[in-house]
Amino acid sequence: MALTGIQIFKMLPKTNCKECGHPTCLAFAMALASGKAELASCPDVSDEAKEQLAEASAPPVRPMQIGAGDRSFKIGGETVLFRHEKTFLGSPGLGVLVSTDTDEGTLTEKLKVWDTFQFERVGFNLRPELVAIKDVNGDAGKFAALAKKVIDESNFCLVLMSEDVGVMKAGIDSCADRKPVIYAATKDNVDDMGALAKEKGLPLAIKADDMDGLMDLTGKLTGMGLKDLILDSNSRTVRRAFEDQIWLRREAIMKKNRALGFPTITFPCEMADNLDKETVIASMFIAKYAGIIILSDFIGESLFPLLVERLNIYTDPQRPMTVEQGIYEINGPDENSPVCITTNFALTYFIVSAEIDASRVPSWLLIMDTEGLSVMTAWAAGKFVGDAVGIFVNKSGIFDKVKHKKLIIPGYAAAISGDLEEEVKDSEILIGPRDASQITKFLKEFGV
């Protein structure tokens, strides 16, 4: 059971040294109790207290590493129900189902295709993480062979799906270094599956038909010393699955129920008869709390929207997304092409670059680092002002690429025109439109 702030306070050194960033030990204790601080930031806490407090101060949803290598990822660790309270941390892994009646050649081909689904966006490489191998015929040899194929031919992480401990063992032995997730322990195999997971040091998913069933299993498994558990409440209708996600997260966060404080695994692939519908169900699980989401197939049309949604929902709500400062080429510009300047707020960049792109006018786009502020905010904050922009333009290297000195600035930053002209020698400053939707019109007229 979780401790209260006062209970925690009694175990702290009470030096009020402020090293942890809190004004008093009591304030620190309160922050620990609500999962908003880490015990490690206290320099003087005793080992004994550490042990006692470790459990109480751990995040209400157990954080864990899934897989190994390039595509490994973290799930859990959440402390809130709504993303405006604090950034969601455990961005859910997306996986694809492969059953053991798939032949090995087909899997080879599919792995090649799935590996190509990688999308660059705001400095992130968006891609799915997992292949789930599902035992459908008790063929341990085939199970192991497919798992081995995944690690030999790709860097996907794995979920191994079988309720037969013998089959599971064969699978694990063929891909142990990739740290597969074991799916699943049930009330019928919990002792053996638990022992196997413990021996191999792997995360173990458990499946039960209701919350009481899940709590029985987590109680038993944590008693055996297992820590990294993943929950499947076995609901396969949209409404029940949605409710379960809400209940599990609330139990962990509001009730501090450690027995349900684990990430979840979900199966849109078992909830719909076509991939479009699976995709919208998966989008619900991205917004509402899944740790792992398994689809029946990966295709670009479905993955791209899901990966972008995941990126958006799991960004820090307090810190705007940014793009790299620098020179961006759009539509193959040359030495006579127009030069546009704007800020590095990701939305500003996306919208401006998309409009320039759509105009088909070859252009240079200079993106200046304004710490993610949009044009008006950056200008108001003194970050997008004449001398600053001028210094950036001069250093950017743009004048090695063009032979004119016309600079187009955002309409909302018209006021910086004079200072900028002074800062950039021989320049001519043109005031662009205030709204990006007018860029095409502006550039076309500029070209004339």
Next chain:
Amino acid sequence: MAFEIPKINYTGKIKEITIGAGNKTATVGGRDCYPFHLFEGTMPHPPIIAMEIWDMEPDNWPEAAIEPFKDVISDPPAWAKKCVEEYGAQIIVVQLKSTDPNDKDRPVDEAADMAKKIVDAVPVPVVFWGTAVSEKDEQVLKKIAEVCEGENLSLSPVEEAIHKSVGASALGYRHTVVASTPIDINLAKQLNILLGNLGVQDEHLLIDPTTGGLGYGIEYAYSVMERLFQAGLTQEDDKLQIPMINNLGNEIWKCKEAGLPKDELPTMGEPGRRAILMEAVGAVCYLLAGSDILIMRHPESIKLAQEMINDLMAEN
């Protein structure tokens, strides 16, 4: 100890709003819990997906978006009718694109004539959505309010700058005001108060929190909407107990990735299906964030989103 469903206490309820008049109405709101949290509350009126049409032939739609409407796309009243008759639209949203002063700049009277024709053509309530150039929206929305007196249309976007004049027209000619603010809970509340002071009753109000596209700010809208419904439902903020409307299709289909041909980026697949799924995925986000009227474009994305609503509302 046996599991008990972890419920929270609600102290408020989203108001029930009826748009349209006579036998052409639709009702939203009335919800006394977070969206689809039916284990601890009720949603007497599930969210409605409204279908958008343009008041002119669109010149920048990807092929996949034009395809279902290609026989009617240059005839707005016929287009609106098709949405109702063939796709079962319960609400029609007319995007007043022709009035954009930076583009076609159709005169106010002509725009209002077209608006009236569309309203007369369909047996469902109509929402009119301007181009967010407030000087022009002000004139156009006022005129539409006048020529469609008593229809209880929804007029959007009513930003603070034009709330007095459009609000007064809505009052005088009996329409609903869509109060539009830029992704900010305090501004949303303030505008609702200002409209209230003007005499616009909550029963004639919808909130447009500003809608971001997938990958283009959806997370900002998503979070501000969660904060809005939390304020209304758990913090007794009665100025925020107003249903929300989201102009989604327009945002999704104008983004670059919705139209990108397959040969430019083969891994993103066929542009049509990609855009349909982008719209459907965006729709799920907005439904979970508490949207009451979700404006969408493609019949297939609408079908997917509607199935999600049905599934989330299904009896256990």
